[in-house]
Amino acid sequence: MPKTDTILSTKSLHYFLQLIDTMNYTQAAQILGITQPALTQQIKKIEHAIGTPLFGQMGKKLYLTEAGKELQTGAIKLLNTINSVVSGIQEFTQADKGQVSIGILDSINSEVLRQFLVAFNQKNPDVTLNVTYYDRKNLWYNLDNNLIDIAVMFLPDSTKKSQAELQHQYEHCTIYEDQLTVLTHKDTVEAGQSYPISRFAHREWVAYPDDFYLTQLMKKKLGAKTNVKDCLTVPISFSSTEQLVKTAQETDYDTFVSDAYYQAHKNEITLTPIHLKEVKPFAVSLVYRKGKKDIPRINNILTEFKNFLDK
Secondary structure (H helix, E strand, O other): OOOHHHHOOHHHHHHHHHHHHHOOHHHHHHHHOOOHHHHHHHHHHHHHHHOOOOEEEEOOEEEEOHHHHHHHHHHHHHHHHHHHHHHHHHOOOOOOOEEEEEEEEOOOOOHHHHHHHHHHHHHOOOEEEEEEEEOHHHHHHHHHOOOOOEEEEEEOOOOOOOHHHHHHHEEEEEEEEEOEEEEEOOOOOOOOOEEOHHHHOOOEEEEOOOOOHHHHHHHHHHHHHHOOOOOOEEEEEOOOHHHHHHHHHHOOOEEEEEHHHHHHHHHHOOOEEEEEOOOOOEEEEEEEEOOHHHOHHHHHHHHHHHHHHHO
């Protein structure tokens, strides 16, 4: 009989929960930074230890079995308990020791944060920094389940969290203000100017996937202006901003990115950048659960980051 205490480790349970998030072995393995066969083997070990399948398959789609649902509930509780215990112990240690897990929205230009983390590491070499990039769904999932300490994301995020819910459960601080920049082939606009969104209602786009923040923002504003629920025509989508811009430049499609990304790469971009009057600026923010600042290492990194930004 297999030893469940060695197979059901925190790492294997984390793998299991990540696979539930994506319901796709390839995507889950990429997020975890392992090979697909390694993930498949890990899941099979868990199933062998428990004695029943955790996932079923209908066509090409995975689904969670009843046993899988039971383990999901238990795994979340167990990992939350372990994280709480470790955090509770580390609350009594020095502020310059321990681990900090940071999740970053994958469409954010995080160069400012990267520069800070390098400086912070040089000053606090005994603090281990674990940085992972997520799509919006997985970022909120990891933050909600206390699997990361700090998230870097766009706010307001009304498509996911109500403002009341955000204020009740989380604290946040702004890193910098940003806005949506349209990169267009239109030759009747002037770079850097603002135009009504209606002028772009019939354009075709290379865009981020549907669940990305900027795509949701464009859909909402275009739909409100044209009274069409889904009027964003997207023949091609990419999660990579670099691939998105490159493809737009090689086709007749327009695209949209954050202004921070455009400013950092404008020398490489040949399309005309403009802004949309109806789309308001948003903030790139640090978001963390209330009470996190009571942990010395978390409070230390938040304080140091504020000082870094002030400089």
